Amino acid sequence: MLMDLHIHSHLSPCSRLPLRQILAQARCRGLDGVCLTDHGGRLALGQVREGPQADGLVVLVGHEYATPQGDFLIFGDLEPLPAELNAASLLLAVEGQGGVAVAAHPFRPGRGLDPELGRLGLVRVIEGINGRNPAGSNRQARQWAGQHGLSLVGGSDAHSLAELGGVATFFPYNIASQAELVSALKAGHGQPRRLTLASPPPSLRQDQAGTTAPACL
Numbered sequence: 001m002l003m004d005l006h007i008h009s010h011l012s013p014c015s016r017l018p019l020r021q022i023l024a025q026a027r028c029r030g031l032d033g034v035c036l037t038d039h040g041g042r043l044a045l046g047q048v049r050e051g052p053q054a055d056g057l058v059v060l061v062g063h064e065y066a067t068p069q070g071d072f073l074i075f076g077d078l079e080p081l082p083a084e085l086n087a088a089s090l091l092l093a094v095e096g097q098g099g100v101a102v103a104a105h106p107f108r109p110g111r112g113l114d115p116e117l118g119r120l121g122l123v124r125v126i127e128g129i130n131g132r133n134p135a136g137s138n139r140q141a142r143q144w145a146g147q148h149g150l151s152l153v154g155g156s157d158a159h160s161l162a163e164l165g166g167v168a169t170f171f172p173y174n175i176a177s178q179a180e181l182v183s184a185l186k187a188g189h190g191q192p193r194r195l196t197l198a199s200p201p202p203s204l205r206q207d208q209a210g211t212t213a214p215a216c217l
């Protein structure tokens with residue numbers, strides 16, 4: 001399945017993308033799943049039901065946590081995390097609760113990851129393609145992952161509808177819950193993919209219920 005692991009809804013102060021538009025448009029962008037990763041907490045909980053929706057889209061609510069040593073996408077059924085942790089404390093707290101942290105855009109100029117965290121073995125999954133990164137930063141991330149034996153994922157980092165689903169993570173099986181996502185990420189089963197609407201999105205195939213997705217905006 002193709003899941004966009006990095007999306008900001010209007011619940012993030014920097015995003016203009018309404019939650020309902022993400023849910024309505026994700027399938028026709030070629031996505032089978034979306035992870036809402038608003039800044040500062042699992043803000044979309046209570047506004048969406050996690051898991052498969054009526055159209056088959058799988059919705060999960062994570063969040064993006066900023067530290068002075070880098071930004072992290074946090075997944076898992078976790079208790080709210082204390083504010084203002086440094087990266088090492090955050091990574092240990094997430095691990096302790098059975099979740100997983102993905103280093104977001106680790107080589108983005110000005111918002112990159114402290115490389116020491118990779119050397120210490122505290123970071124195991126990083127974004128190999130981030131939809132808002134310059135190409136060189138994504139290339140550096142993939143090279144660095146190769147050198148340190150890290151797994152890669154991809155996400156659009158969408159803050160607008162135009163960006164939604166531009167990048168996703170391919171998993172070789174279906175994921176429908178936080179627990180399944182966490183184990184897939186820990187096992188390194190994701191692969192970053194850049195998507196184009198030119199390739200036939202799964203939503204254009206008839207699903208089992210015999211309905212087809214509406215046209216993309």
Ligand SMILES: [Zn+2]
Pocket residue numbers: 008012014015039159
């Ligand atoms: Zn943002």
Ligand SMILES: [Zn+2]
Pocket residue numbers: 006008064104157
């Ligand atoms: Zn982000």
